[in-house]
Amino acid sequence: MEFRKDRLSIMKHSAFITLLSIGILSSCNPKGTENKGTDSTATKKLSERKIVDLSHTYSSETIYWVTAKEFELDTVFAGQTEKGYYYAANNFSTAEHGGTHLDAPIHFAENKQTVDEIPLERLMGEAIKIDVSSIALDNPDYLISIEDLLAWEARHETQIPNGSIVLLETGYSQFYPDKVKYMGTAARGDAAVRELHFPGLSPEAATWLVETRNINAIGIDTPSIDFGQSEYFESHVILLSNDIPAFENLTSLQELPEKGFQVIALPMKIEGGSGAPLRIVAVLDY
């Protein structure tokens, strides 16, 4: 059993190295000329490519679902010790679902993967961004539609690529951490759920993605993949039942092109977790 575990982790590790090597192996541009991302044969080493941090910082301002326990950081020690060296350490506590985090399939689908069971291959790889911010910023109840997804495909004259990670940009991360502007209310508790207003993915579009496209994961720059006024969280159920994890409360999507980048999304590896805090970055092809 232990041997098998080790082999699995070696295999996963090799997949990660392979991904990172894409940039290194293809760094065959001797002149080092600028490649503006129109060429899919990216020419720069990983260390020379633009990396965009898509995670919010955890702090006392971190936004949580209105019923979830918020982030706390307690100082254990910070200062000079009697032995002459400096030492700092803290304890922290948090709900799984708050700040930039991942929803594991089991969050809305019984017996599905927990956060530690999601294959790393689903969380790293080619990504696209679908920008609906020009419409969504005018309507906090906006539902991203099949037409929005088809419009991306028409703009780029290609289908949403197989195995891609799809990021949805509503523009709402610019309001974070102002709860009223970001999610419609600063109230907390069960009664506050009905006061939530922010855009999300329509259940019809979630179904369309599952039935007609083949994506690895999905992310959005609002608190939830379902819009704030959702009662039955249908997009969660549809996506997570089909093993498609969701990244929520993303930021800085405006710094990404609509295609030509990779995503690496590594959640805290909580055994049995229904979700977890997530460090997610985009690596641009240039």
Ligand SMILES: [Zn+2]
């Ligand atoms: Zn969540």
